[in-house]
Amino acid sequence: MRMILFGPPGSGKGTQAKLLAEKFHIPHISTGDLLREAVTKKSPLGMQAKGYLDAGMLVPDDVMIGLIREVVTAGTGKDGFIMDGFPRTIPQAEALDRLFDELHIRIDGVVSLRVDHDEVIRRLTDRKVCRSCGRIFNSGQLRRDDPSKCPACGGELYQRSDDTTETARKRLEIYVKETKPIKEYYRLSGRFTQIDGMRDINDVYREIVAIFQKGRAE
Numbered sequence: 363m364r365m366i367l368f369g370p371p372g373s374g375k376g377t378q379a380k381l382l383a384e385k386f387h388i389p390h391i392s393t394g395d396l397l398r399e400a401v402t403k404k405s406p407l408g409m410q411a412k413g414y415l416d417a418g419m420l421v422p423d424d425v426m427i428g429l430i431r432e433v434v435t436a437g438t439g440k441d442g443f444i445m446d447g448f449p450r451t452i453p454q455a456e457a458l459d460r461l462f463d464e465l466h467i468r469i470d471g472v473v474s475l476r477v478d479h480d481e482v483i484r485r486l487t488d489r490k491v492c493r494s495c496g497r498i499f500n501s502g503q504l505r506r507d508d509p510s511k512c513p514a515c516g517g518e519l520y521q522r523s524d525d526t527t528e529t530a531r532k533r534l535e536i537y538v539k540e541t542k543p544i545k546e547y548y549r550l551s552g553r554f555t556q557i558d559g560m561r562d563i564n565d566v567y568r569e570i571v572a573i574f575q576k577g578r579a580e
């Protein structure tokens with residue numbers, strides 16, 4: 363499986379990408395996770411990116427394109443991948459196409475998760491992430507006896523610093539302005555499927571797998 367998951371922040375890309383990566387035994391390439399890791403490590407990339415992440419702004423294209431090129435050319439995902447959070451601008455989408463052409467990689471498609479904007483804000487401000495396994499939960503999924511622990515692995519849960527109402531709104535605004543136009547770019551190339559991301563996690567998951575299998579059968 364070589365697939366790009368697309369959609370606003372909070373649309374479930376990360377959750378679905380983790381499920382798909384587990385099922386197909388392929389890496390989940392999340393630029394957000396890579397950047398947060400770099401910030402934690404205080405690497406040069408992290409120092410450069412921190413201000414953008416905190417403000418909910420996009421990290422500049424040249425930095426992001428360099429990062430994804432490094433990850434992909436190092437062989438991550440050579441036997442398949444699920445990409446989440448990249449591309450986020452038209453220049454990033456164009457650069458990714460050039461990179462895939464260069465490496466003779468053909469993607470199965472781009473799946474876009476559609477979610478109402480009110481729901482995006484509700485989900486972002488409600489979610490917690492596990493420091494150990496990276497899984498994402500909403501408040502309804504937490505352990506009753508200890509809501510601070512990951513229901514899957516027992517690790518410590520935390521709220522992302524950019525999941526406050528104010529930053530979530532900013533990220534959504536940027537999504538509409540900078541990222542949403544990519545839909546048209548992929549639609550024109552015939553590799554694009556939009557699905558309803560408002561449904562249950564398992565229903566969305568099954569539909570993505572079905573899209574992939576249908577593409578393979580054609």
Ligand code: AMP
Nearest residue numbers: 393394414415419420421426447448450
């Ligand atoms: P995410 O975890 O995908 O929500 O990403 C968190 C933050 O990382 C975003 O709000 C941006 O600041 C930054 N980021 C992640 N991916 C990209 C990208 N492709 N282009 C620019 N900034 C990005």
